[in-house]
Amino acid sequence: MAYVAIADRDHEIEHHAPTTFITKYIWSQDHKVIAIQYAVTALFVGLVALILSGMMRLQLGFPNSFSFITPIDYYQFITMHGMIMVIFLLTALFLGGFGNYLIPLMIGSRDMVFPYMNMLSYWVYLVSVIVLLTSFFVPGGPTGAGWTLYPPQAILPGTPGTDWGIVLMLGSLALFIVAFTMGGLNYVTTILQARTRGMTMMRLPLSLWGIFMATILGLLAFPALFVSAVMMTLDKAAGTSFFMPAVMSMGENLSHEGGSPILFQHLFWFFGHPEVYIVALPAFGLVSDLLSTHARKNIFGYRMMVWAILAIGGLSFIVWAHHMYVSGMNPYFGFFFATTTLIIAVPTAIKVYNWVLTLWQGNIRLTVPMLFAIGFIFTFTHGGLTGIFLGNVVVDLPLSDTYFVVAHFHMVMGVSPIMVVFGSIYHWYPKITGKMFNQTLGKVHFWITFLGTYAIYLPMHYLGFLGVPRRYFAMGDTEFMPESAFTLNQSITISALIVGAAQLIFLYNIIVSLKKGKDAGPNPWQATTLEWQTPDTPPKHGNWGPELPVVHRWAYDYSVPGYHDDFIPQNVPADATPATSEHGSDT
Amino acid sequence: MTFALVFLAIIMATVIGWLLRQTLNTQPWEANDPVENQPGRGVISSDPAKIGLISFIAVVTSLFALFLSAYLMRMKLGDWRPLPEPNLLWLNTAILVLASFAFQLTRGAATRGQLLTVKIGLVAGGACTSLFLLGQLVAWQQLNASGYFMAGNPANSFFYLLTALHGLHLLGGMWVWGRTTMRLFAGADTRSVRLSVELCAVYWHYLLFVWVGLFALLLST
Structure with missing residues (x-):
């Protein structure tokens, strides 16, 4: 039997709609x-x-x-x-x-x-x-x-x-x-x-490229965490010595001997660094779609964005030891990992340039999802740049275990992905619930969160330069810490509490809008991707009604000259637009 | 970590190479109408369950490669004292080869629709696998009896850990085997179990390959 793609066998596959509440x-x-x-x-x-x-x-x-x-x-x-x-x-x-x-x-x-x-x-x-x-x-x-x-x-x-x-x-x-x-x-x-x-890999929205690559990274990297978790459980419960060296504890020799804590660090970070990209790549993908949709402009350099995702995914497996510069490793090792770490900045920077160039001369609509997406560009660039500092061994050594590191990773993989999480929830909320959230509350939420995170994390860089160590319960009286460091810490705390409390606005907004929100309609953002073209909003079980959609174009046909709308959904046939449209060039 | 890196590099190179081929020479911004009854470019012509299994095998490969990396790194430290592998393991290996062989035969029989052969093959494969697992347990007993305890030495710890892990993966396979066999003896025809049998065969070959690799490493160190 000739092969028929599963997508073309739709009528053969039965879809039992659930009937009971459970x-x-x-x-x-x-x-x-x-x-x-x-x-x-x-x-x-x-x-x-x-x-x-x-x-x-x-x-x-x-x-x-x-x-x-x-x-x-x-x-x-x-x-x-x-x-x-x-x-x-x-x-x-x-x-x-x-x-x-x-x-x-x-x-x-x-x-x-x-x-x-x-x-x-x-x-x-x-x-x-x-x-x-x-x-x-x-x-x-x-x-x-x-x-x-x-x-x-x-x-x-x-x-x-x-x-x-x-x-x-x-x-x-x-x-x-x-x-x-x-x-x-x-x-x-x-x-x-x-x-x-019609949905070729190269017509996938970048959201899916990010999620796809992140999933592959997760599938291959999480086993490293699994290995270390199993071995540590055995060290704890069965008295083995995978990681445990000979230790005296409370004046007594423990039964462990000869194990290698460094082995754990290698395994942990072999998972731990790809994990950064497991979180970042979906964020990269989602934010690309938010920016393109709300700037009414095709994503700049789609193919380059895809290749950057692939490159980041591949490179993420060979940078793990930059978390271990202070573990006493061979300096040549450090040199190797510093190099790979800096190389990974290249595809990442390509992505940042492309996001900014997508905005360039776009018809920007400052909706709530767009605000969060633009906020992401700021926080991510910021956190990424400090990553270049920490990726260099000589700079990392004095900054290691200080608040500079805390500031870096919170900006790059705390705040930035969270910006995308919020932006994406606001963006897809109308499709998921069929209701529109309150825009004003959304904007208040954005500004408090965005400015608040800067009030929290910018001063931490300074604390880090002063040498304030992370993980300490209290600093006590230390000579290297000027008075200003203590006042800064108070200010950071107050900002953090305000930002934390501001998340209640978000919760209030998405919960109350479920009941009180205005009907959003099927495609409130006038987006091109397929999820906005479902026959029902929110989509029913089986998503598409009797016929599956057929895809004729990529996900970024925004502001195509000669077309009556400024967006063409992916399932609109090719002859609906002039064949020689001049809308896109991907260079 | 070199060992794990080599394996992961192969997996990642395959994945990224395949993906890159999808992306070259395409002009995604050009709209066109998909040709009728042609699967989209880049669809892998296979059943989803097969793709699922292959992806799972990649995950398990990553898991074992990382364990072996840990093994090789831990081995270099001073307190490593190799343990004598029980000779029983050779017998177990032979039994696992038989199991794999049985599944291969069953796979062929299922394609040709020979119901009786499929039944015999499945039972034989399951029996051999159970025997293998039992043999592994006996090997553990022998080691324990001669004083090679789990916590005694990292070499012992790794031996128990790796064999247990391999055994657990086989047990997972046995679950699918059990369901398939039950369906078959409840009157299902060969066509409806063909895919399950084929997936079992692939998985068993893979676990045989893992075991041979593990056994070789355990013997040589």
């Missing part, structure tokens, strides 16, 4: 419901992590004023804040949330290719979140080892949560990886196999 909203196999489940869970744990960061800031800004924050609490807050934000919020939200929602809709498919596994992926993720949060309620509390969980301290007495917390943390990570693998296999296979007729 199959529709709880044990649902519909990618849209799973996406919302993922997103709500991720935002919920993100809120927990946000509160933790507020507590940390209270202690740092006003040391010794809060009796309910002890040093033990502080380290537990640090650890849980970091791990939740990086893994359980950002990774889950970008891939489990946006990936699930957008992949089938953007490629013109009815669902993921393995819907059952997709459902399983969410439920295992939920269990991993529950296991993680359980650690707040066990004796000793959650682990306080820092999100990098470096041995030997992660499992030695003296570190908070070495009885239960660390085991629950490692178990939760292992579960998350299982959940992600199930979801990730789905995303990859769906993008490869279930594209509708």
Whole structure:
């Protein structure tokens, strides 16, 4: 039998629409419901992590004023804040949330290719979140080892949560990886196999390129975290010595000997650096689509953007040891990793230039999603530039473990992806719910968040130059810290609390608009991509009604000369426009 | 990490190479109408489940490559004392080869629609695999009995860890095998189980390949 693409076998595949409340909203196999489940869970744990960061800031800004924050609490807050934000919020939200929602809709498919596994992926993720949060309620509390969980301290007495917390943390990570693998296999296979007729890889919106590459990175990099989690669990529970050197603890020799903490660092960062791009690449993709849509202009250099995503994905596996310059590695090693780190700045810079050039002479509409997208360009460029400082060994050595590093990674992989998260939620909210959010509240939310993050993180660079170390519970009386550093810390704390509180505006907006929002219509932003062309808004089970859409053009036909609208959806036939249109050149 | 890097480089090169081929010589900004009944450019002509399995195999390869990298790095430290592998492992290896062989036969029979052969092949494959897993457990017992405990030495720890991990992956395969076999004996025809049988065969060959690699490494160090 000649091969027929799955997209062309639509009529042969039965799509059983769920009938009961439970199959529709709880044990649902519909990618849209799973996406919302993922997103709500991720935002919920993100809120927990946000509160933790507020507590940390209270202690740092006003040391010794809060009796309910002890040093033990502080380290537990640090650890849980970091791990939740990086893994359980950002990774889950970008891939489990946006990936699930957008992949089938953007490629013109009815669902993921393995819907059952997709459902399983969410439920295992939920269990991993529950296991993680359980650690707040066990004796000793959650682990306080820092999100990098470096041995030997992660499992030695003296570190908070070495009885239960660390085991629950490692178990939760292992579960998350299982959940992600199930979801990730789905995303990859769906993008490869279930594209509708005419949807070539090069007609995919950049959102999907970002999500696709990030999923591949995740599938290949998360095993490194899995390996280190399993081996550390055995070190903790079975007394093995994979990572544990001979240690004297409380005056006694422990049974471990000969293990290598550096081995853990290698494994951890072999996952940890691709993880940065697992979060960043979807953000790159989504923001490209936001910018293009709201600037009414085709994305500048589409092919270059795709190649940059591929290049970043490939390079991200050979830069991991730039997190380990201070681990005593061979200087030639450091030279190699500094070089690869700086090389990765090239495709990244290409992307930044292309975003800016997309805005150039566009018909910019300063909608809420657009504000967040432009905000992202600022924060990402800012955080990226400090990355070039830290990528160089000689600059990194004095700055390592100072607030400069905190400022860098929060700008580049904290604030920037979160800007895209907000922008994207606002952008797709009308499609997901059928309602429009309150624009004014959205703009207030943007300005407080955007300016607030600068009030928080810019001063941290200065603190870093002063040599203020990160991870310290309190500085005490230290000579190198001028008075201004303490006032700055107070100001940072106040800004952080304001920004934290401002997120309530966002929550209020998206919850209240569900009921009170105006009907958004099928395509309020006049976008070209397929998800805006569904027959129903919000899309029903099966997405497309009786016939799948057919794709005739790329995702960026904005402001095409000679066409009556300033956008042409991807499913509009080619002869609807002059054949020799002069709208695009991709150089 | 060199070992893991080599494997990942091969995987990434394959992926990126394939993707690049999709992107060269295309003018995405040009609109045109897709030709009727032609799958879109870049569709891999295969069943989604096969693509899923191949992707999963890439993930498992990454997992084992990283474990082996850790093994090789940990080995260089001073306290490594190799353990004598039980001779039983040779027998186990032979049994796993038989299992793989049985699945290969079943795969051919399923394509040709020979119901009885498929049934016999599946049962034989499952039996050999169970025997292999049992043999691994016995090998653990033997090591334990001669004093090579899990926490005694990193070489021991890695031995138990790697064999357990490989066994768990086989158990995962056995789950699919169990479902397929049950369907077949409940009266399904060969056509409806052909894909499952084929996927099982591929997965078993892959796990045999992993085991041979692991065994060779364990023997040589």
